Amino acid sequence: MVKVADNHFDNISVNDDPKTWLAKIPLKYPAQQQAIIESSFSLAKALFSQNASAESYFSEGLEIADTLIHLHVDAVTLSAAIIYPMFQHGVITKEALAEKLNPEVAKLCDGVLAMDAISALQSKNLNRKSDQNQTDNFRKMLLAMVDDVRLVLVKLAERLVVLRNVKQEEPSVRVQVATEMSDIYAPLANRLGVGQLKWEMEDLSFRYLEPAQYKAIAKQLDERRVDRERYVNQVLNDIQSELAKLGIHNADVMGRAKHIYSIWRKMKRKNVGFEEIYDVRAVRILVDEIPQCYAALGIVHGLWKHIPKEFDDYIATPKENGYRSLHTAVIGPMGKTLEIQIRTKDMHQESELGVAAHWRYKEGAKAQQAGFEAKISWLRQLLDWQEEVVDASEMLDDFRNTVIEDRIYVFTPQGKVIDLPMGATPVDFAYHVHTDVGHNCRGAKIAGKIVPLTYKLKTGQQVEILTTKNGQPSRDWLNPHNGYIRSSRARSKIHQWFRHLDKDKNAAAGRTILDKDLQRHGFDKVDLLALAQKFNFHSEEELYAAIGAGDIGMTQVINSIRSAKGESIQPVKSVFKPADNRRHNSTNGIQIEGVGSLLTKIAGCCRPVPGDAIRGYITQGRGVAVHRQDCSYILKASEQTPERLIAVSWGKLEKETYSADIHVIAYDRKGLLKDITTVFANAKVSIDSMNTSTDHKSQSVNITLRINVENTDKLSRVLAQLSQISNVTEVKRKH
Incomplete structure (x- = not known):
């Protein structure tokens, strides 16, 4: 049932002259162009005559060329098609091609060969060196x-010619070729708008x-x-008659080809039987002008009742590959479903030829140039993204996802x-717009209404991203069960951010934390490499990063x-304690330099916690008030009453908790408070x-909380986790 595109290859012989x-x-x-084609044909035939084993290459080149003829390609492309199998199998070099034909054909053949990087990247047995080589080759291909x-x-x-002729091969080879076609090349043809190749590729595979x-x-x-043809012919007559009444006499109304893969895919997606698929009975209406498309749509909907949710206007909103058409489904004669596509004849030509249509027009035609650029803009963007990707398998996933998924x-x-995969969320959208927008994304609005970051976007919606300054992605976004991201683009950028964070901030923070604790516990000499290896790390830097994270x-x-030192191990104590003496008089909590036992209390204005740099202020009759060193009260006192300031430090902290005030700003949504309190509950x-x-x-909410923590390390972790909650735009500690 696969209908190979009409061709004249059966009438062509390898014995023909150019x-x-x-x-x-x-x-x-x-x-002039015919001369270029003749030269390529003559060269291929000469190479075949010099090498009997190259006959199949010559025959394959003519079949590739015959396939491309129906796409109306230019002479250089046709010449490259004829000679390419010879070049692919090493019968002639790039330098010889450039000399015997012309450099443009040689460059084109070399580029076609570079696309083998797709097949190479599908290998799962790449070592580090080959992985880098394949990554470089893939970038060159793009x-x-x-x-x-x-x-x-x-x-x-x-590849289509190979698939047509694979029937003679072993079953495993047929499946391999068909899989590659289904996974990569058919979707690629679709993304480039070349419907004429896409349908045959899909059905054959x-x-x-x-x-x-x-x-x-x-x-x-x-x-x-x-029966189906009789039914469709009745429909065609009804439509033609009504079009004529409106004065539309040049319309082409025809039954549309039935593609088996398309029918199967719709049956699977809709979970329905063969008879319920509209594609089985399909009609296409081609008119001269866009207004006639909508007039024809009115006629169709006037003749038969249209099926709700089965209408798509790809003229007003074209697909990313440039496809334009009106799609509708109706309950036709005898109550049978019927799918109808309506478009202009130029639109139909573009849908069949895709990027190939570019060469059918004169150079410099602005409208055609713009359409061509739209069809390959995703390629340019993919190339930009790949500059930031270092992993070969990740690179192939990006490419495959970009060409294969529903959009x-x-x-x-x-x-x-903005073109996104089906199921994309505001986070995917944000990263598509710009990496920084993604990192700083905290909420989104659709049609002016706030939606959660897990909201599944729909075609035609306008999306506004709500950001915060100095934001960062959340590790929760990477968990597929949470539903924050769908696109490999967003996943790659988030992974990249954490990789950089792990190497820089996490390692630096971890080193600081470790040094401080070693000093506090009196450990002067510690074999850090041996310590790292105990935790299954290869280096001290990896240990620092794990501590920092x-x-x-x-x-x-x-x-x-x-x-390791043979000392007794201190049990891990519960850190969930009520702070019933937040203002305490314990001399165990604060050490005052040069002074014995003295009454101390935590200042209520800035509420320092262990880990904060602190300074003492001698009050009148109430002992020493302990402030954060950056407290505005201390800064003022250092100018007006410096004699009352005293150096203090944190002493034993084992049984103390300290209160801290924090401020959260967020765009309001259902479940926001639950998510915030869950962070505290999980952190005890x-x-x-x-x-x-x-x-x-502004649809924003301000939340002020007083919490109880043991030290700044824990406070910092809690603040970081709060900032990663969906819709939260700002989290800060109050002074």
């Missing part, structure tokens, strides 16, 4: 594709990958073909169309050191008080 061959093909070229997209057309045609289902659908199509099309507030607690580290931090106020105009 002029005879050109006379047989339906596309005619000017004399660069070549962007530089001259004609090479993609040659590669698509070459489906035949080998799902033979039983292919045969079942093919049989059903064949059994009911006569949605949403808008920025400025009206720019909070993956390893300092109690574990200190206990490990004590164990008690909340002493909480006040909230809502600004209905």
Whole structure:
């Protein structure tokens, strides 16, 4: 049931001379371009005559060229197609091609060969060196594709020819070729808008990958073909008659080809049977002008009742590959479902030829150039993204996901169309707009209403991202069960951020924390490499990063050191304690330099906690008030009453908790307070008080909390976790 595109290859012989061959093909070229094609044909035939084993290469080149003729490609592309199999198998070099034909053909063939990087990257047995080589090759391939997209057309045609002829190969080979076609090349043809190749690729690969289902659908199509054709002809007559009444006489109304893979995919997606698929009975209406498209749509909806949610206007909102058409489904005669596509004849030509249509127009035609750029803009963007990707498998995933997934099309507030995979969220959207927008994303609005970051975007929606200054991504976003991201682009950027963080901030923070604790516990000499290896790290830097990221607690580290030194290990104590003496008089909590036992209290204005730099202030009759060193009260006192300031430091802290005030600003949503309190519960931090106020105009909420923690390390971790909550725009500690 697979219908190979009509071609004239069966009428072509490897014994033909160039002029005879050109006379047989339906596309005619000017004399200068015809000379280029003849030269390529003559060279390929000469190489074949010198090497008998190259006959199949010559035959394959003519079949590739014949496939491309129907895409109306230019002479250089056709010349490259003819000679490419010879070049691919090493019968002729790039230098010889440039000398005997021309440098442009040689460059094009070299670019087609570079696309083998796709197959190489699919290998799962890459070592570090080969992984880097394949990554570099993949980037070169993308660069070549962007530089001259004609090479993609040659590669698509070459792979299609291989698939057509794979029937004679072993079953395992057929499946391998079909899988590669289904996974990579058919979606690539779709992204470039080349429908003429896409349909045949999909149906042929489906035949080998799902033979039983292919045969079942093919049989059903064949059994009911006569009845279906009779039904469709009745529909065509009704539409033609109504179009004529409106004065639309030049319309082409026809039954549309039935593609088995498309039917199977819709059956699977909608979970319905063969008879319920609208594609089985399909009609296409081609008119001259866009207004006639909508007039024809009115006629169709006037004749039959349309099915809700089955109408798509791809003229007003084209697909990312440039596809434009009206799609509708109706309850036709005898109550049978019927799918109808309506578009102009130019739109139809573009949908069949895709990027290949670019060469059918004169150079410099602005409208056509703009359409061409739109079709390959995703390639340019993918190339930009790949500059930031270092892992070969991640790179292939990016490429595969970009070409293969169903897409949605949403808008920025400025009206720019953003192409995303189906199921994408505001976080995916944010990272697509800009990496920094993604990192700082804390909420989103759709049509002016705030939505959660896990909201699944829909085509046609306008998305506004709400950001915060100095934000950062959340590790929760990477958990697939949480539903924050769908695109490999967003996942890659988040991974990259944490990789950089681990190398820089986490390692630096971990070193500081470790040094401070070693000093506090009186450990002067510690073998840090041996310590790191106890935790299965290869270096001290990895240990620092794990401590800084909070993956390893300092109690574990200190206990490990004590164990190595033969000292008793201190049990880990519960850190969930009520702070019933937040203002305490304990001399164990604060040490006052040069003074014995003295009454101390924690200042209520800045509420320092262990780890804060602190300074004491001698009060009148109430002992020493302990402030944060950056407290405005202390800064003022240092100028006005410096004699009352005294040096203090933290003493034993084992049984103390300290209160701290924090301020959270967020865009209001359902479940926000629950998410905030969950952070504290998980961290075993008690909340002493909480006040909230809502600004209905900005849809924001201000939350002030007083919590009880043991030290600044824990406070910092809690603040970081709060800042990662969806819709939270700012978290800060109050002075």
